[in-house]
Amino acid sequence: MSEDSVAELLVRAAEGDQRAWDAIVSRYERLVWSVVRGFPFDDGTRHDVFQTVWLRLVEHCGRIREPERLAGWLATTARNEAIRALQQRRREVPSEFRFDLPDRVNPEAADVLIEGESERAVFRAFAELPEDCRHLLRLVCADPPLDYRTIAELVGRPVGSIGPTFGRCIKRMRQIMERHRGLKPSNGGSR
């Protein structure tokens, strides 16, 4: 099951093969999650948006014309659903509407979950980045990978700006890592 082509999986899913569908889900769920994560939702809305993306794929899986672009299709669908959900929330509760703090993964809690000191160091730096950098980096490291054109659509910026913005974000991340490293030995418990 590991290396069936996406095109083949889509055909089998359209014919009713649940296992092919499950294989598609496990291959792309992380990607969809990375996109939805970039929006300030509470858990319930995030769940609805994520679920709706897959329902739309079920609706379309017999009609995806370029299976090799499924990653882009899913990412774009996820973004559209997320934007729609934001608009709907604003309409329904305009006065009380407040954003959940996006992506506030507590670095201390994350330390327990993440294996590997280097990974922990990278994540601690990531957690200090501004939201636009975190959103972009999440998309750039998505797996399966997204091309810059799709990423540009997802963040609503020109393609030409993605490379430079990425460069700025990762440089910032390196600086934060250096600073953390400088702090650590002299001042063990510093946060």
Added chain:
Amino acid sequence: MSDWTDDQILAMLRRALEAADPVPETARRAARAAFTWRSIDAELAELVYDSAEEDVAGVRGTETARQVAFRAPGVEVEVMVTHSGGRRIVGQLVPPQSARIELQTPDGNQITGTDTLGRFSFDDVPSGPARLVVRGDDVVVVTEIVVI
């Protein structure tokens, strides 16, 4: 640390995010269960109008009901979604005809029949993705999914 390449940093970040922010099990289950919405022999009724798409730029449409219309060859499904108290759907088939109408949501399905004018309604509709399946004398139509 400073001699890590960008790609190495991204690979580490990917692993870190997978561990610190995994796709929740409930979401994963929902994605797998989405497959039960595969529609077999139904005609797709496309979304042709949705008032929720109209008032984008901060216009306050809160008070008014949301109007949605779907079109399939031979039949249109017009729907109004209100939420004073619980969410409610009131709809009509055009041209008027009797049919059984099923409201499908991930939380479960509700079935009702139309009156002689093709009107139908559902109470206590959960928020989230939903679609209607219309079973008439000689047509089965399924609407596109809308999030309500």
